[in-house]
Amino acid sequence: xxxxxxxxxxxxxxxxxxxxxxxxxxxxxxxxxxxxxxxxxxxxxxxxxxxxxxxxxxxxxxxxxxxxxxxxxxxxxxxxxxxxxxxxxxxxxxxxxxxxxxxxxxxxxxxxxxxxxxxxxxxxxxxxxxxxxxxxxxxxxxxxxxxxxxxxxxxxxxxxxxxxxxxxxxxxxxxxxxxxxxxxxxxxxxxxxxxxxxxxxxxxxxxxxxxxxxxxxxxxxxxxxxxxxxxxxxxxxxxxxxxxxxxxxxxxxxxxxxxxxxxxxxxxxxxxxxxxxxxxxxxxxxxxxxxxxxxxxxxxxxxxxxxxxxxxxxxxxxxxxxxxxxxxxxxxxxxxxxxxxxxxxxxxxxxxxxxxxxxxxxxxxxxxxxxxxxxxxxxxxxxxxxxxxxxxxxxxxxxxxxxxxxxxxxxx
Amino acid sequence: xxxxxxxxxxxxxxxxxxxxxxxxxxxxxxxxxxxxxxxxxxxxxxxxxxxxxxxxxxxxxxxxxxxxxxxxxxxxxxxxxxxxxxxxxxxxxxxxxxxxxxxxxxxxxxxxxxxxxxxxxxxxxxxxxxxxxxxxxxxxxxxxxxxxxxxxxxxxxxxxxxxxxxxxxxxxxxxxxxxxxxxxxxxxxxxxxxxxxxxxxxxxxxxxxxxxxxxxxxxxxxxxxxxxxxxxxxxxxxxxxxxxxxxxxxxxxxxxxxxxxxxxxxxxxxxxxxxxxxxxxxxxxxxxxxxxxxxxxxxxxxxxxxxxxxxxxxxxxxxxxxxxxxxxxxxxxxxxxxxxxxxxxxxxxxxxxxxxxxxxxxxxxxxxxxxxxxxxxxxxxxxxxxxxxxxxxxxxxxxxxxxxxxxxxxxx
Numbered sequence: 001x002x003x004x005x006x007x008x009x010x011x012x013x014x015x016x017x018x019x020x021x022x023x024x025x026x027x028x029x030x031x032x033x034x035x036x037x038x039x040x041x042x043x044x045x046x047x048x049x050x051x052x053x054x055x056x057x058x059x060x061x062x063x064x065x066x067x068x069x070x071x072x073x074x075x076x077x078x079x080x081x082x083x084x085x086x087x088x089x090x091x092x093x094x095x096x097x098x099x100x101x102x103x104x105x106x107x108x109x110x111x112x113x114x115x116x117x118x119x120x121x122x123x124x125x126x127x128x129x130x131x132x133x134x135x136x137x138x139x140x141x142x143x144x145x146x147x148x149x150x151x152x153x154x155x156x157x158x159x160x161x162x163x164x165x166x167x168x169x170x171x172x173x174x175x176x177x178x179x180x181x182x183x184x185x186x187x188x189x190x191x192x193x194x195x196x197x198x199x200x201x202x203x204x205x206x207x208x209x210x211x212x213x214x215x216x217x218x219x220x221x222x223x224x225x226x227x228x229x230x231x232x233x234x235x236x237x238x239x240x241x242x243x244x245x246x247x248x249x250x251x252x253x254x255x256x257x258x259x260x261x262x263x264x265x266x267x268x269x270x271x272x273x274x275x276x277x278x279x280x281x282x283x284x285x286x287x288x289x290x291x292x293x294x295x296x297x298x299x300x301x302x303x304x305x306x307x308x309x310x311x312x313x314x315x316x317x318x319x320x321x322x323x324x325x326x327x328x329x330x331x332x333x334x335x336x337x338x339x340x341x342x343x344x345x346x347x348x349x350x351x352x353x354x355x356x357x358x359x360x361x362x363x364x365x366x367x368x369x370x371x372x373x374x375x376x377x378x379x380x381x382x383x384x385x386x387x388x389x390x391x392x393x394x395x396x397x398x399x400x401x402x403x404x405x406x407x408x409x410x411x412x
Numbered sequence: 413x414x415x416x417x418x419x420x421x422x423x424x425x426x427x428x429x430x431x432x433x434x435x436x437x438x439x440x441x442x443x444x445x446x447x448x449x450x451x452x453x454x455x456x457x458x459x460x461x462x463x464x465x466x467x468x469x470x471x472x473x474x475x476x477x478x479x480x481x482x483x484x485x486x487x488x489x490x491x492x493x494x495x496x497x498x499x500x501x502x503x504x505x506x507x508x509x510x511x512x513x514x515x516x517x518x519x520x521x522x523x524x525x526x527x528x529x530x531x532x533x534x535x536x537x538x539x540x541x542x543x544x545x546x547x548x549x550x551x552x553x554x555x556x557x558x559x560x561x562x563x564x565x566x567x568x569x570x571x572x573x574x575x576x577x578x579x580x581x582x583x584x585x586x587x588x589x590x591x592x593x594x595x596x597x598x599x600x601x602x603x604x605x606x607x608x609x610x611x612x613x614x615x616x617x618x619x620x621x622x623x624x625x626x627x628x629x630x631x632x633x634x635x636x637x638x639x640x641x642x643x644x645x646x647x648x649x650x651x652x653x654x655x656x657x658x659x660x661x662x663x664x665x666x667x668x669x670x671x672x673x674x675x676x677x678x679x680x681x682x683x684x685x686x687x688x689x690x691x692x693x694x695x696x697x698x699x700x701x702x703x704x705x706x707x708x709x710x711x712x713x714x715x716x717x718x719x720x721x722x723x724x725x726x727x728x729x730x731x732x733x734x735x736x737x738x739x740x741x742x743x744x745x746x747x748x749x750x751x752x753x754x755x756x757x758x759x760x761x762x763x764x765x766x767x768x769x770x771x772x773x774x775x776x777x778x779x780x781x782x783x784x785x786x787x788x789x790x791x792x793x794x795x796x797x798x799x800x801x802x803x804x805x806x807x808x809x810x811x812x813x814x815x816x817x818x819x820x821x822x823x824x
Contacts, residue, residue: 040628088603090616106605108616147789153419163823164630164722164793171621175610192501193518198587203503204520209583216575269521310576333769335747335777357745365747377559380585381576406743
């Protein structure tokens with residue numbers, strides 16, 4: 001896994017591939033059962049199979065009248081006596097030949113009937129119904145098993161459960177599902193210049209923002225976030241914090257403190273307790289990224305600048321952590337929008353520009369740069385709604401397509 | 413607000429406008445203070461102003477050497493004595509003229525210095541440093557207030573807090589923020605055919621899925637979800653449930669039971685306790701939508717079919733509820749992708765096709781239909797990752813752009 005000896009910068013895709021190859025998903029024994037109603041964002045630990053057909057029987061898509069299409073005249077209206085009334089939730093009788101049944105949306109279509117006509121197209125009283133000419137056989141009947149057949153796999157192991165998945169699981173009668181326990185991620189910030197918000201700011205200091213950005217990212221992904229706060233810039237405190245993190249967590253994420261600087265103790269500490277590779281990624285903001293282990297627990301060392309932390313966590317750390325969590329849908333979906341700006345110089349590092357989408361009068365999405373793109377500037381990540389990607393070695397021309405990642409697609 | 417008398421179907425955009433005009437945001441008195449680290453997804457109840465500059469002083473973007481560019485030769489290397497060492501977190505002395513300071517990433521640049529050279533480009537020992545020729549004045553210095561100036565508004569009332577917003581608030585020293593209390597949304601399903609998952613399925617019945625889809629959608633948006641379960645199809649039980657919902661919640665969402673059918677008691681009940689308009693939306697799946705109030709509490713009646721509930725909740729109910737919560741960023745951002753399918757017939761209702769994005773060899777996003785688009789079919793909402801929108805009266809041609817909404821953009 002060593003990359004230190006590579007002369008150039010590592011492209012983001014290559015770094016992601018290395019990280020994902022190294023990721024060790026939580027094993028199948030580390031699962032728990034959760035109620036489907038509480039399963040949002042959790043990762044399925046086993047394929048889910050349906051034991052029923054959905055719908056379980058032919059049912060009506062409308063309020064109207066059920067009948068057999070053979071009883072209808074080929075032309076002109078047909079009058080049929082009403083032989084039963086079938087509200088939703090009631091098991092119907094077989095339909096007597098030559099009759100119709102009053103039926104309601106969601107109700108089971110009786111055997112012997114093959115078609116439903118919506119009531120707006122009929123005339124009826126309590127005894128009989130007049131059906132319009134030439135009804136189409138099969139109309140307004142949702143056939144048994146249309147959505148799901150008994151025995152089929154409806155959701156795979158590794159699926160992250162979204163709201164509609166909760167509905168789908170419930171629709172086949174599944175009340176609880178096995179999921180992997182939440183991934184425990186320990187987060188620590190390094191830097192003697194850091195002060196917690198809410199206190200005064202002495203000269204030479206800045207407020208710690210990375211702790212909060214990372215807390216939000218971990219919570220949004222449903223991880224069990226272990227906040228180890230700010231670690232002082234000295235070897236002993238760093239070692240103590242790393243040992244604690246390794247004992248408590250499945251993964252460790254740090255911000256700041258991983259470079260070749262004399263004041264950086266994380267590198268020396270991790271090398272004492274495990275191993276560390278320093279990568280130089282072709283990513284901007286970002287570049288330095290450390291990956292290794294502390295007493296066997298994987299550690300990701302992110303840069304210290306606020307925007308660099310945001311980008312490297314969303315783009316690089318998130319897929320690694322999601323794979324370790326056991327998820328299989330871990331990469332965002334880049335789309336293309338029209339650039340409203342020029343970047344004529346080929347990018348030496350792939351740049352994730354904080355940007356805003358807006359629609360023009362034709363409904364076409366355009367991306368504007370959200371402002372200052374310095375790695376220290378977080379405000380543009382707050383006003384933007386995604387990353388316009390200036391691809392490695394590529395250029396961006398106004399009016400041409402540019403890849404875009406919506407924040408909603410890289411935060412959750 | 414009555415729309416029943418309109419002859420045609422109401423376009424989705426027009427219905428949304430009516431709903432949003434009717435939405436009454438939670439008032440400013442209904443706020444609470446939360447720690448920034450716990451504020452994910454909450455809605456700001458007041459503009460947030462910075463009382464500091466970020467960064468608070470000029471600081472170094474690199475490990476290297478700080479000096480004044482006037483002390484450098486115009487050509488050739490310059491040797492300067494080292495007069496101080498400035499780690500991050502230490503308040504520096506003013507720089508003695510004609511000297512350089514050893515400096516580290518994030519450390520404050522001393523007054524009298526205007527430039528930092530990264531250490532990789534220097535030679536140095538404990539006493540002096542040799543700087544390269546022609547350093548560019550201002551290099552590697554992040555100026556005071558580059559990101560945020562003291563007194564500026566960094567986030568507006570109504571902003572929904574994302575992970576990077578948590579970091580931004582912390583970066584100006586804000587430890588807690590005023591947010592609106594969570595919106596209380598009561599959800600109830602109607603239909604005697606419904607059975608809860610985990611129990612046996614009698615003839616004529618189906619499992620209740622809407623309750624779970626809606627639970628997930630409410631949780632994803634950070635609402636306080638009040639689950640009132642299944643209401644039996646009779647007037648008394650419906651009235652009792654609606655009275656309870658109105659007493660407990662800010663908004664009521666129902667699925668099923670709102671049509672002109674004889675078995676639908678919700679309409680009559682709501683009209684007894686308040687008022688109800690039945691709208692026929694030009695949306696597919698969907699169409700019937702009820703909007704009114706129960707004893708003054710707004711009620712949204714969604715259709716009963718699983719996919720129709722998913723679509724109408726994500727597209728229509730979500731913006732209404734978010735506005736009632738006090739949020740101002742409430743509509744998703746449609747993008748355009750290439751359709752891999754044809755829909756040559758003009759859409760009589762705007763259709764939200766469950767679809768999947770994939771990238772071709774050029775990185776261009778294409779949309780494929782996820783399968784069966786029947787309003788009863790939820791499985792295609794689970795395998796898909798967004799809606800391809802067949803616009804009202806429009807057509808879709810393979811190879812041409814089609815509007816697309818990523819699920820991640822309409823679920824959170």
